[in-house]
Amino acid sequence: MSSNSCVEASRGEAVPPVGDCPEGPDAGALLAAIVESSDDAIVSKSLQGIITSWNQGAQRLFGYSADEVIGKPVTILIPTDRLDEEPAILARLQAGERVDHFETIRRRKDGTLLDISLTVSPIRNTQGKIVGASKIARDITERKRHAEQQSLLLREMHHRVKNLFALAGGLVTLAAKNAETPSELAHGLRERLNALAKAHEITLPNLQMDSVPAQHTTTLFRLLQTLTAPYQEGARPRCVMSGLDVEISAGSLTSLSLLLHEFMTNAVKYGAFSADTGDISVESELHSGTLHLTWRESGGPPVSPPDAELGTQGFGSRLETVLRTNLKCQIMREWHREGIVIRALFPIAVINDINTI
Structure with missing residues (x-):
């Protein structure tokens, strides 16, 4: 998630805060609850492409539970003919860029293919260094x-x-x-x-x-x-x-x-x-x-x-x-x-x- 907003909405836009963003020990729990309850798939990964978090929306969309994918390379979701997309996305993230509404195809656990829209943002640590990425995936098959x-x-x-x-x-x-x-x-x-x-x-x-x-x-x-x-x-x-x-x-x-x-x-x-x-x-x-x-x-x-x-x-x-x-x-x-x-x-x-x- 970007450092200048409390959380990003399902379409990748910053949610306007009602008041000040929560601080203190409850802030992390609140943000985690918002991410977990989102209808969209929200996934985080390291700069090496390893999945580090996986919400319920991701489980519904891709069919994998969090236990099955955390620690695995994100390429398990990418069809063979689309594997070249991941290095290109990572290169843009490392340059501090954000990828908005990138339409592509990903693979579910059962092997079926999905048309999805990806919004990918760099994750920074407290020193401002980019340490990973958050992905929001939305199923656009019907669209x-x-x-x-x-x-x-x-x-x-x-x-x-x-x-x-x-x-x-x-x-x-x-x-x-x-x-x-x-x-x-x-x-x-x-x-x-x-x-x-x-x-x-x-x-x-x-x-x-x-x-x-x-x-x-x-x-x-x-x-x-x-x-x-x-x-x-x-x-x-x-x-x-x-x-x-x-x-x-x-x-x-x-x-x-x-x-x-x-x-x-x-x-x-x-x-x-x-x-x-x-x-x-x-x-x-x-x-x-x-x-x-x-x-x-x-x-x-x-x-x-x-x-x-x-x-x-x-x-x-x-x-x-x-x-x-x-x-x-x-x-x-x-x-x-x-x-x-x-x-x-x-x-x-x-x-x-x-x-x-």
């Missing part, structure tokens, strides 16, 4: 998880907005090809954009003011009809569905909608629906509790497998990876000159929340 979720949400929003602009551009082209007057163009485009809005709404989770989500269900073919409606031209169906139509439960609807929406977006941007002559057929079959879905494109531009050397995976591919995990499905792609074929296998129990159909 990091929340930040990652926020980042994923922002990336998904960016991805969706970018795709919606691309899809809207395609709809303008389609409407223009079939319109003879400005009013026909406006009417056709309005109808397609309304259909696109309905399809987009399906891919959003249910958001309600109350705490109980609505339990909406639909079927696979109705979902596909909604997603493909914006690209329908006249009486000729551009997406033909065949086979078994299955019910989709509320629990899997959002993930399956997002997955099929990704297929559709790629078809509009690069595949069958990027050309007037393009079509999509979707076949659905059930075998031994597994739904076999075949998405087959034809009539579009020639397609080829993506170049593995082009660089990092796009967000659409990363989103598909998450959705595959949510739906416990397998996805295989075949690139034929006439169009891509996507084969997806879903456990039927995941799709409709029952064991048989």
